[in-house]
Amino acid sequence: DGGITQSPKYLFRKEGQNVTLSCEQNLNHDAMYWYRQDPGQGLRLIYYSQIVNDFQKGDIAEGYSVSREKKESFPLTVTSAQKNPTAFYLCASTPQWGTEAFFGQGTRLTVV
């Protein structure tokens, strides 16, 4: 079945560490997105990519980095510069810019 796979489902990070969240899709979608979700704040866009080897900052990119070396993959690295990384992270993809989004099941990151 086609879809988006995020891994791991739960992730724990010590302060000062970088961690990478995986997002893979087999929907042949061009555009991929990373969102952060905090209680009562909805979804906030971290980074997005419309095509391989190209990506753009969203509204809250500071402390995060991404790569898009393959169409299917859009990993997100949460760096030590992100001061408040504890959140639920959602990856999504769309067949064309701004159309219906398909979401992964999310990764819950907790700083310990």
Next chain:
Amino acid sequence: AQSVTQLDSHVSVSEGTPVLLRCNYSSSYSPSLFWYVQHPNKGLQLLLKYTSAATLVKGINGFEAEFKKSETSFHLTKPSAHMSDAAEYFCVVSDHKGGGADGLTFGKGTHLIIQP
């Protein structure tokens, strides 16, 4: 620029009674509009979408929404609530314009509580 306002952060209804979740939007272009549902610790699932065809849109699980351009609204309704409907609901707008981070704009969500 586009924006979405979900008028209620929480809605509580009794099982078997109607559900109304309100959404207003603004967009410089003819938008597409979506409603998504999210259960705890899960991703978002598409309930329904409006893409300039019929203004009354039917979705999954008995939900429907009506696009009203004059009121810039896209309210979500269901005639009879089930316990399984308890979740977070997001209204989303897209004006299909590229070149920026405005592809999809999310409302802040409405938490639907179903009382037994």
